[in-house]
Amino acid sequence: MTTHDPAGALVVRIEEALARLGCTTAVVRGGPASGDARTLPLEERLLIASAVPQRQSEFAAGRTLARDALIALGGPADAISRGAAREPIWPEGFTGSITHAAGICIVIAARTNDLASVGVDVERTESIETALWPTICTDAELERVLAAPEPSRGSMIAALFSAKEAAFKCQFPVTKRFVEFRDAVIDIDASGNYRVGDATRGGAAADVFGRIRGVVTAGELFVWAVSVIGGTRAR
Numbered sequence: 001m002t003t004h005d006p007a008g009a010l011v012v013r014i015e016e017a018l019a020r021l022g023c024t025t026a027v028v029r030g031g032p033a034s035g036d037a038r039t040l041p042l043e044e045r046l047l048i049a050s051a052v053p054q055r056q057s058e059f060a061a062g063r064t065l066a067r068d069a070l071i072a073l074g075g076p077a078d079a080i081s082r083g084a085a086r087e088p089i090w091p092e093g094f095t096g097s098i099t100h101a102a103g104i105c106i107v108i109a110a111r112t113n114d115l116a117s118v119g120v121d122v123e124r125t126e127s128i129e130t131a132l133w134p135t136i137c138t139d140a141e142l143e144r145v146l147a148a149p150e151p152s153r154g155s156m157i158a159a160l161f162s163a164k165e166a167a168f169k170c171q172f173p174v175t176k177r178f179v180e181f182r183d184a185v186i187d188i189d190a191s192g193n194y195r196v197g198d199a200t201r202g203g204a205a206a207d208v209f210g211r212i213r214g215v216v217t218a219g220e221l222f223v224w225a226v227s228v229i230g231g232t233r234a235r
Helices: 006-020 042-047 053-072 130-136 139-147 150-175
Strands: 027-032 094-101 104-111 115-124 184-188 193-198 213-218 222-230
Touching: 006 027, 006 104, 006 213, 006 222, 027 053, 042 053, 053 094, 053 104, 094 150, 104 115, 115 150, 130 139, 130 150, 139 150, 139 184, 150 184, 150 193, 150 213, 150 222
Parallel strands: 094 115
Antiparallel strands: 027 104, 094 104, 115 222, 184 193, 193 213, 213 222
């Protein structure tokens, strides 16, 4: 992945991943995670009026990119509000996801007849402390990680973490439920495609997990994942 424009490189990779998942109509936008909050609609400015400057800047970047993606889809240029769980409220007929990491911002937006829901996650590739592995992985996932050659274990954990983050973002608009890392089991194949299973035997998101498909990649600079649930056209 190129270092001179990491956001642009990520946009291309995520577009390719969405195509692998059968969605060529979603719009992906990326750029620096720094925007000018003064340019936002009043409704959005009020949402961050008491936030620290860095958060205001990140929020502005995400909302600006999201609005650009919606306009590219033929959607409205209106303010994107925020729900009780601090999630973006997308205009009727649209869905999307926003992520910030290491100074960049990535947004995906789609029409709900193409995708019922989407989740995207980007993380800086860094070592996750081994003490945290059992909080991220189910017992079966941790067994697989520990059975792998030691040099590959860190990237496996990072991929599981990012895939779960994207999956949880994807399921939330459908279930309106928060889930824990150990509630989901991720099955990643050799090409990075993954499915999500329920580790709770009938938990709140069990049915929705089974509808999620995703792609995850752990690279030199970033690990990223995208999860989707097909829209009405896919039924």
